[in-house]
Amino acid sequence: MALSWKLVVDSVNAPVLADFWAAALEYEVEDPTALIEQLLAGGQLPQAAVVEHNGRKNFRGLAAVRHPEDPFDATSGIGQGRRILFQDVPEPKTVKNRLHIDVHGAPGGLEALASRLEELGATRVREVDQGPAGHWWVMRDPEGNEFCAT
Template identity: 55%
Template sequence: MAVHWKLVVDCADPIRLASFWAEALGYVVEDHSVLIDHLLGVGAIGADDHTTVDGRKAWRHAAGVRHPDDPFDPANGVGLGRRLLFQAVPEPKRGKNRLHIDVHVGPEERDREVKRLTGLGATVLGVVQEPGTHHVTMADPEGNEFDVQ
């Protein structure tokens, strides 16, 4: 039986990374405001637990992005399909990622996509040309590596 999953990325600024990855992948930032309003209403969370982003309440400690065509739970805004969750942690990133995202745009769009992602705050780490692959290794605004193929 196949299981549901999400990729969780530890980071310093989940709102910033969610915004970057939503733009990078054409995903949407999850809207958790209904859940936050509910939890505020029953006293389960306080004002320090959330902030406002684009006129909506958002968690300070976590932000998710989801594929725009996938279903989501309207009661909490959580995506039920392809999803990335960015979670605040106190320690900084150390070393190379053991898991990374490959962005597939094709060889004819690779250079244009690298330029677009650089404009969003990514940096180019290197170009890899080996038998069977040609891709650009980049880092998101917090230094998490990913490849553009």
């Protein structure tokens, strides 16, 4: 079974989207501050390639989240297990996602889960009722990417 994987999501504002998904999934936002400071000090990275968000330095246009129980590199902050990388792209989202994340809540806790995700910035699109197979909410993250709350 693969422990190390990375899902890459195109974004408009990577650090903001990383904050949303870290809170939604109870993941941790990666902190590459130490690596960036080392690269800046060594002249290997221009200041223009760096942004600050929530007191952390990030590579411009990139932010990632990682599972809190997985190993990570202490110098770079980069997860070595399950992670999601958000990368800014110039073109806007125009069609439905071909891949999406399902966020699972506690049994019987769909309404509480959907409400929590709304408080984080998600919006409900529609409720899907599959009768005995269950029901879930199709939702959108703050940038309009579809996902399901089940």
